[in-house]
Amino acid sequence: xxxxxxxxxxxxxxxxxxxxxxxxxxxxxxxxxxxxxxxxxxxxxxxxxxxxxxxxxxxxxxxxxxxxxxxxxxxxxxxxxxxxxxxxxxxxxxxxxxxxxxxxxxxxxxxxxxxxxxxxxxxxxxxxxxxxxxxxxxxxxxxxxxxxxxxxxxxxxxxxxxxxxxxxxxxxxxxxxxxxxxxxxxxxxxxxxxxxxxxxxxxxxxxxxxxxxxxxxxxxxxxxxxxxxxxxxxxxxxxxxxxxxxxxxxxxxxxxxxxxxxxxxxxxxxxxxxxxxxxxxxxxxxxxxxxxxxxxxxxxxxxxxxxxxxxxxxxxxxxxxxxxxxxxxxxxxxxxxxxxxxxxxxxxxxxxxxxxxxxxxxxxxxxxxxxxxxxxxxxxxxxxxxxxxxxxxxxxxxxxxxxxxxxxxxxxxxxxxxxxxxxxxxxxxxxxxxxxxxxxxxxxxxxxxxxxxxxxxxxxxxxxxxxxxxxxxxxxxxxxxxxxxxxxxxxxxxxxxxxxxxxxxxxxxxxxxxxxxxxxxxxxxxxxxxxxxxxxxxxxxxxxxxxxxxxxxxxxxxxxxxxxxxxxxxxxxxxxxxxxxxxxxxxxxxxxxxxxxxxxxxxxxxxxxxxxxxxxxxxxxxxxxxxxxxxxxxxxxxxxxxxxxxxxxxxxxxxxxxxxxxxxxxxxxxxxxxx
Numbered sequence: 142x143x144x145x146x147x148x149x150x151x152x153x154x155x156x157x158x159x160x161x162x163x164x165x166x167x168x169x170x171x172x173x174x175x176x177x178x179x180x181x182x183x184x185x186x187x188x189x190x191x192x193x194x195x196x197x198x199x200x201x202x203x204x205x206x207x208x209x210x211x212x213x214x215x216x217x218x219x220x221x222x223x224x225x226x227x228x229x230x231x232x233x234x235x236x237x238x239x240x241x242x243x244x245x246x247x248x249x250x251x252x253x254x255x256x257x258x259x260x261x262x263x264x265x266x267x268x269x270x271x272x273x274x275x276x277x278x279x280x281x282x283x284x285x286x287x288x289x290x291x292x293x294x295x296x297x298x299x300x301x302x303x304x305x306x307x308x309x310x311x312x313x314x315x316x317x318x319x320x321x322x323x324x325x326x327x328x329x330x331x332x333x334x335x336x337x338x339x340x341x342x343x344x345x346x347x348x349x350x351x352x353x354x355x356x357x358x359x360x361x362x363x364x365x366x367x368x369x370x371x372x373x374x375x376x377x378x379x380x381x382x383x384x385x386x387x388x389x390x391x392x393x394x395x396x397x398x399x400x401x402x403x404x405x406x407x408x409x410x411x412x413x414x415x416x417x418x419x420x421x422x423x424x425x426x427x428x429x430x431x432x433x434x435x436x437x438x439x440x441x442x443x444x445x446x447x448x449x450x451x452x453x454x455x456x457x458x459x460x461x462x463x464x465x466x467x468x469x470x471x472x473x474x475x476x477x478x479x480x481x482x483x484x485x486x487x488x489x490x491x492x493x494x495x496x497x498x499x500x501x502x503x504x505x506x507x508x509x510x511x512x513x514x515x516x517x518x519x520x521x522x523x524x525x526x527x528x529x530x531x532x533x534x535x536x537x538x539x540x541x542x543x544x545x546x547x548x549x550x551x552x553x554x555x556x557x558x559x560x561x562x563x564x565x566x567x568x569x570x571x572x573x574x575x576x577x578x579x580x581x582x583x584x585x586x587x588x589x590x591x592x593x594x595x596x597x598x599x600x601x602x603x604x605x606x607x608x609x610x611x612x613x614x615x616x617x618x619x620x621x622x623x624x625x626x627x628x629x630x631x632x633x634x635x636x637x638x639x640x641x642x643x644x645x646x647x648x649x650x651x652x653x654x655x656x657x658x659x660x661x662x663x664x665x666x667x668x669x670x671x672x673x674x675x676x677x678x679x680x681x682x683x684x685x686x687x688x689x690x691x692x693x694x695x696x697x698x699x700x701x702x703x704x705x706x707x708x709x710x711x712x713x714x715x716x717x718x719x720x721x722x723x724x725x726x727x728x729x730x731x732x733x734x735x736x737x738x739x740x741x742x743x744x745x746x747x748x749x750x751x752x753x754x755x756x757x758x759x760x761x762x763x764x765x766x767x768x769x770x771x772x773x774x775x776x777x778x779x780x781x782x783x784x785x786x787x788x789x790x791x792x793x794x795x796x797x798x799x800x801x802x803x804x805x806x807x808x809x810x811x812x813x814x815x816x
Contacts, residue, residue, distance in 0.1 A: 243465045249367040252467050256618040257363035260470065262662025263617070264356055265388075265395045269664040272694030274356075274395060277570045278402035280516070284485065284571065285449055286501070286508035287409035301408035304337040308345075309400045310352075311393035331435030335411070341404075348443040349454050350407065354399040357392070358453035359473040363464045403446050410442040413501055421497040448484040451477035463612065467619045475611045478573035485509050513574050517550040520565050524552035536586050537758035538562055541707040544634050548580040548603055552697075560702040560762055561689070568696025577604030621659045625652050667693055682706075704764050708772045711755050712781075725806060728815040742792045753785050 242248050264270050282288045290298040334341050345351045380388075418432045433441070447455070453473055460476045463469050486509065492502025525535060530553045538553050538560055549566035566572040566579070581600030615623055620633060630638045630648070639651040658666060667690065672678075674685035689699035722728050722737075759769055773782035784791055800816060807814040 243366070243462075252618070253363060253465055254367045256467070256616045257360060257367065259617050259660050259662075260360045261364065262660075264360055264471075265391050266662035267664035267667075269667045269693050271391075271394060271398060273568060273696040275398035275401070276695040277568055278399065280512060280570045281402050281406060281450060282409070283516070284509045284512040285406055285410075286504035286506075287406055287413070288508065289504055290409055290412070297412055298409070301405045301412075304335070304341075304408060305401050305404035307337040308341050308404050309397040310342065311390060311397060331439050334436075334439065335408070344439075345404065345407070345443060348440060348447075349452070350443045350446050351400045351403060352396055353452040353454055354396050355451040355453045355456065355473040355477045356471050357395050357399070359456075359461075359464055359471060361392070362453075362461065366465060399451075403450055406450065407442050407446050410445050411439055414438050414441055414498075417498050417501055420500075426496050445488070448488065449481055451481055453477075455480060460612075467616055468614065469612050470614060470616055472611045475573055475608065478571070482509075482513075482571065482574050513571050517565060517569065517575055517579070520552055521550060524554060524563065528553060528555040530555055533761050534560075537761040538702060539583065539586065540754055540758035541702055541704050541762075548576060548583050548607060550575065550579050554699050556699075560704070561699045562702055563692075563697050563699055565697070567698075573608065576607055577601065580604035580607065617659065621656045624655065624659075667698075702762075704759055704762060705768065705772070708755055708759060708764075708769065709776070712752060712773060712776050712778055722803075722815050725810045725812075727812045734815050738793070738795070745793055746790060749781075749785065749790050752781065753788065756785050 243253070264274075282291075288298075290301075334344055342351065415438060418427070418438075421427045422429060422432065451474065453461075456473045456476055460472055463472050485505065489502045489506035489509065492498040492505065495502070521535070524530070525532075530538075534555075535551075535553050539547075539551060542549075542551065542562065546562070546564045546566075549564045550569065550572070552563035552565050554561035554563060566576060569575070580603040581597055583600060583603075614620075615633065624630070624632050624638060630641075630652075632638065638655045639648045643651070670680065670685050671687065671690045673680050674687045674690050679685075683701055683703055685701070686699070689701075692698050722733060728734075756769060760766070770779075770782060773779055795816070803814050803816050806812075
């Protein structure tokens, strides 16, 4: 009452209480009413308290329901669940919080668009990539321990593969059955869902298990990030119906090649969980009322597949954002390999501790261990036995491998008097995990005379470099321009695009040819080799076989070993370095010449060791002595050839010509002779 004057005007509370302005008084009256109407006081307070209580109860229901959903199978977005469209919106919305440069229209046009289109052409647009994408996923059945059903219950295994084929998209051969009318969150028969078809695919889509290829989503996401430009959409709109259908079909096929193994593993996982509960019930470990409903078991199976097989929805925002960088190629695949392989091992250990799922845990741990530790060496051993290749011949073959296969798992081949090799790592789904160990083995093999620990360290560094390469290497788009401008016509691996003596027109033509081959979509290099093999032509003097090239569809191409060309490239002599001592300025560091002399001889010794390895490897592979000699003679290196043949090393010396140059410089400049 003190807050209202006789004239009806408001005054603040003179003791500094709660009511300091008119809105405070109105809020106070609303909550507690006034003396004029006591019933209103009770009604207002009751209503407000009821609203607070109802709101609190509503939020608690959402929280509890969310926890229940997560227990049944964690959906794809950070432990929460939603529809596919909202999920993608949340993902892309979060990623848009990147630096402003990626939103710049010129950056998108100059970096992101060409990078995305080139990567799409190399994956979705390549028939050989499609074949390898499909075939490589088969080994996941072994790694997850699900291949056991192929031996113990082939009917279940065959049905899983059949139903998987009937579920995936696209439906090229025939239309999949629509199945039960499934809507997200609805109660439906698990048995009806497991018949496959569109209903099951909708269920798996809502569970975040399918249509989540790490490589495909990475590439398409990069293209979608550039929609601000608009001209990509304009070009798409001008394409013909058949062209659009072909591109869309290729995209759907790439996803389907990934989905088919996910769905097949899902069916086996569902069966394994059912079998585990049935066995536990029979042993008296649980009662029938403790066994989850069939639909819940289906969701448990989808959760396992999301955890054990690459899924773009689980790629961290930082990794997803790196696709917009000028660097890196297909970074999500490597990140997902690290996540899923860790999950397989951790889940197996957890299942082993659970009496219900103990057998599943042991089978999964054995399957994963056998896959990463036994399959690669068994493949190599099988090739050696099949073609009668010795261990020394295998090591010799590895000396002549191209740079991109140096640390790979290699299967040796010997046919019609010619040595070939299969880069098994290109076909192996889990190469990201096995390659670091393979790099250590390769380092030990190629440095037999070196101490073990330095060789191991060198191999570990090489393995780590290959692991992080997708994140830090130049993108395919950027690499081409670096080759031409930054490196002056030399590729990142040292190959020359043109010679300095070439005419400007020749340089331009060779540059265009290099960029066209580098950026070309549709497995252009593989198709070029296949065409040469079909027509009986050679490429750079190398002959190719049709059957060998077709094996590239499953990543097992038999590549010819060009010993002659490798010897030509690797014959090298490293000379002294006189940097900073012939400039005409006084040399104040008395040790400079000595340090450079020691370093140059160290480099020369390494070069001699490499050339000696190549020489010995060529002899092991039955390369004729006269041909080896001819290569050294053509390079004017007969002195080196004689030393290598006798296994001798001759250190570099300061030549009389260089001694005279230093003497002339000191007399001309009036400075002390550094020598």
